[in-house]
Amino acid sequence: MSSVAKNSAAKAVPVAKSAEKPAAKRVRRTAEEARRLILDAAEERLARQGPEGLRLQDIARDVGISHPAILHHFESREGLVRALIARTNAQLRDSLLGALGSDAANQDAADHIGHVFEALSDRGTARLLSWLLLTGRATEESDAHNIMGEIVEALQAKREEYAKDQGTPAPDKEDTLFIAMLTANAAFGEAIVGRQLAEAAGLDQDGIKRFRKWFAKLLNDHLESGS
């Protein structure tokens, strides 16, 4: 050992009192893994406790690291929030467009409605996005722009295709847009006030399912009535 006496008891910084802590074997993750874990923890905190539960110290404790580690990976708290927003947006986009694209020939609204509601309710995606909208963030990010635009395009394409098959006139594009908007609004609203309202009305979990079906039927009736 050439460079001796480096971690003995010399310098003075770690002190190292007799036989106390076994040093706890520091763990080291890849940067990517660490970022993922941190975002996961932040996401859950946000979903469970709302915006005020998003504190670096808490998140760090959840992950099992010190809070400066978070700063190391995300620069600042704001950076963390930005990253969380970006990831949530991407997940939402995949979830929605994926569902819309997969069962290509499915014209039944109920399935799509279900997907939208679940995509927004699960893991508190809607709550997260609502919070960021409420705090005035993402005003210029305009990620939502693309998502909404793509979805309306996809929906309109399906309706036109369906109309051609049936020999009915092509549907109005604004009508398609309104359907998408209503669904989005309703899903967001449900994610936020849904539980309260359902409780107030004495609806159980099954009642909520009935509500979604009822809503899907409402839209289906509209679709079939021809604009």
Next chain:
Amino acid sequence: MSSVAKNSAAKAVPVAKSAEKPAAKRVRRTAEEARRLILDAAEERLARQGPEGLRLQDIARDVGISHPAILHHFESREGLVRALIARTNAQLRDSLLGALGSDAANQDAADHIGHVFEALSDRGTARLLSWLLLTGRATEESDAHNIMGEIVEALQAKREEYAKDQGTPAPDKEDTLFIAMLTANAAFGEAIVGRQLAEAAGLDQDGIKRFRKWFAKLLNDHLESGS
């Protein structure tokens, strides 16, 4: 002026350096008035900047008082929030039930929809309520319970009356409940994501109006189709 030399330069506490501040003539409001002003300012801050903009110092500056004055009137920040919630709930209740009760014979959904949307959008009522729901407050307040219950009752009564006039069968109560829920959800959703979505879709203010009308028509069609 018998008791002279009271605000001269004596005691030592206010220091009163030569000719600086003219003492600024302290204003004194009634407790009620002060509370009202404070709540107004808090409400606006919340609507404009979201939950993070609700700081005692800021609110105090808006009103033109010092922040301990707020504590004096509301005990604590939490007390202020509670009071704000209570007032907002009461306003919302009056607004919604008032509209529903006034034009007694009006069966047209469009007007009611318009009222609901406006009541929730104006002054950021929905944003405020959303925030408090997101932060997990008002879980047991259950003020919302009463409001929702009353509204469904009122709506159902109107539908039954209308059905009797028309000789049609009485409407299903759950259907009425679902209509109310959808409207509430959609209005909340619009209050939060509405602007973003509309922007994304290239809708202007007029487009939003068209959307609301479209939604009202959707419900009207449903009402007239008999459940």
Next chain:
DNA sequence: GCAAGTACTGACATTCTTGTCAATATCCGA
């Protein structure tokens, strides 16, 4: 093995926010 790169940490600095307190100014009734 060695050295460079970097994930990670403890301690500290800074700033912000709620809340307390004693003192003061204003209103209002006697």
Next chain:
DNA sequence: TCGGATATTGACAAGAATGTCAGTACTTGC
């Protein structure tokens, strides 16, 4: 006009939160 009640204030206290920094320990390429 006096005196009590109370709305209001400045100064301070306590705590929490983000951010900085120098140093430590793990990994990986040579």
